[in-house]
Amino acid sequence: MKDIKVKHQSGLERFNRIKKPTNIFFHLNFILLALVCLVPVLVVLSISFSSEDSIRNSGYHVFPSDFSGDAYRYIAQQGAMILKALGISLFVTVIGTVLGVLLTTTMGYALSRSNYKLKGLLTWVVFIPMVFNGGLVSSYYINSNLLGLKDSVWALILPLAVSSFNVIICKTFFRSTIPDGLIESAEIDGASQLRIFFSIVLPISLPVLATIGLFLCFAYWNDWFQSMLYIDNQNLYSLQALLNSLMSNVDALAKNASSMGISYAELVATMPKESARMAVAIVIVLPVAFAYPFFQKYFITGLTVGAVKG
Template sequence: MATRTTYETGLEKFNRTSKAVDILFNLNFIILALLCVIPVIVVLSISLSSENSIRETGYRLFPVALSGEAYAFVVQQGTMILRAFGVSALVTVAGTVIGVLLTTTMGYALSRPSYKLRGFLTWVVFIPMIFNGGLVSSYFINTNLLGLKDSVWALILPLAVSSFNVIICKTFFKSTIPDGLVESAEIDGASQQRIFFSIILPISLPVIATIGLFLCFSYWNDWFQSMLYIDNQNLYSLQALLNSLMSNVDALAKNAASMGVSYAVLVATMPKESARMAVAIIIVLPVAFAYPFFQKYFISGLTIGAVKG
C-alpha cells in the first residue's frame, strides 16, 4: 500500500512537472511567433498610414490615420512595379526549376555506391561549403568568362546550385532509395535517365519540395546579384527596387521620372515611408501564400535528408 502511494505521489509530481514544461514551451513558441509576426504587422501598419501621421507619431503597431495613398502611388507606377515583379517571378520560376534539376541529379549520382567518382566529387561539393573562391573571382568568372553582365542569367545561374542542397539530396537518396530498386530497373533494361525521371523523382517529393522552397526563397529575396551584375533598370527585380528605395528615398521617383513623369511633382507628393513598406508587403505576400501548400513536404524532406546518415 505504501509503495502504491509513493508511486502515485511520484506520478502526480511528474505530471505537474510535465505540465509546467509544456507551459514553458508554449510560452516560448508564442514569444517566437510574436517576434516573427509583429514586424510584419508594423510594416503593414506603416504602409496603411498617412505620411503626415508617420512624420508626427513615428512607427506604430496600428495605424494612427488610415490611408491608402502608398498603394495608390504604387498602382500609379504600375508599369515599373509590374516589370520588376515580372523579372522576380521569371527568375524565381526558372531558377527554381533549373536548380532543382541540377541539384537532384547531382545528389542522386553521388548517392549511388556504384558511381566510381562518388568519393572524389563528394569532396569537390563539400569543400566549397567551407571555403569559397571569394567575390572577386566569382565576379570575374560571371562577367568576363561567361559574359553574364546585364543578363537575366546573371540572376539565375550563380544561385542555382549550392553544396548544402546537394548534400541534403545525396543523404535523402542514400537513406530512402533502396539499391535493389535501382538494380531491378537496370536488369529490366532501363537507362539511368529513365530510372531517375520515372522512378526516383516520383517517390522523392519531400526532398524536391524542400530544395524547391530553399531555392524559391533565395531567388525571390535576392537583391545582391542585381547590385553586382545589373546596370539596366529594365532588369531590376522587385527586391533590387526595394533595396534602391531603402538606400535612396527618391529612387522610385527617379525611376518614374525616366518614364516621363515630372520628377519635381513626384518628390513633393510621393508617400516615401509608406511606399517603401507597401513594396515590402507586395514582396512578402507571394511567399507567404505559397509556403502553407509546401509545408508538409518541406518539413519531412528536411528532417529525412538532414538527420539520417
C-alpha cells in the first residue's frame, strides 16, 4: 500500500514538473496569437489618428507620431453620406439576420426530424452546394435578370440569407438536443408543427440561434461584394461598399461631397486620405466589436454542440 502511495506521489510530482513548462509554453503561444490579432488593429487605429504629413514622412506606427483628429473631423463633415451608408448597413444587417435565422432554423429543424419524408432528398440539396458551386455568372443572371434584384436593397440581403454550413449546424444541433419524445408529446396535445417550432423548440435553442445570428450578422455587416455586383446607385451604398470605394479610389469621398458646394480641387487638396480610410474602417469595426461580448457565451456553446455532437 505504501509502495502504491509513493508511486502515486512521484507520478504527481513528475506530472507537475511537466505541467508547469507546458502551461508556460501554451500561455506564450496564446499571447503571441493575441498580439498577432491586436497589433494590426492598433496600427489601423494609430493611422486614423495620425496626420497625413507624418504618414508620408515616417510611415505607419503602432502609436501616432503626430496626433491628429482630422480624419474623424472630415468624416463628421460628410455626415449625410456616412449616415446614409450606416442606415443601409444597419437595415441590411438587421433584416438579413432575422430573415436568415428564420429560414435557416426552420430548414435545419425539418431536416433533423427522423420522420420527415423528404429528409434524404433535401439533405443532398443542402449538401451539394457545399461541394459544387454554380458560379458567379449564373448567380448574377438569376439575381439580376430572373429575380430583378439589380439596384435593390434586397440584392444585399437575399443572396446571403441561407448557407449550407449554417443549415447543417442547425440540423445537428436540433437532432442532438431536441428529443423526439418532446415533439411527440406536443403532437399528442394537438399542437401544430409551427406551434411546436416557435413555442417549444426555439425557446430552448438559444445557443444555436445566437451562433447562426452572429454568423449572419458578421457576414452582412462586413459584406461589400454584393454591392459591387448589384448596386450602381450610390444612395444604396453600405458602409463597407463605401470603404471599398475609398480603398480603390481615393477621390470617392470628394466626388460624393462635391454636390455640397465644396470645390473639387479644394476638397482633394485638404482631405485626409490614408487616415480617412482607416477611420472609416474603425467606424465599421466598432459596432461588431461591442456587440460580440454579449453573445459570446451562446455563440461558443451553439458552435461546439452543433458542430461536434452528432
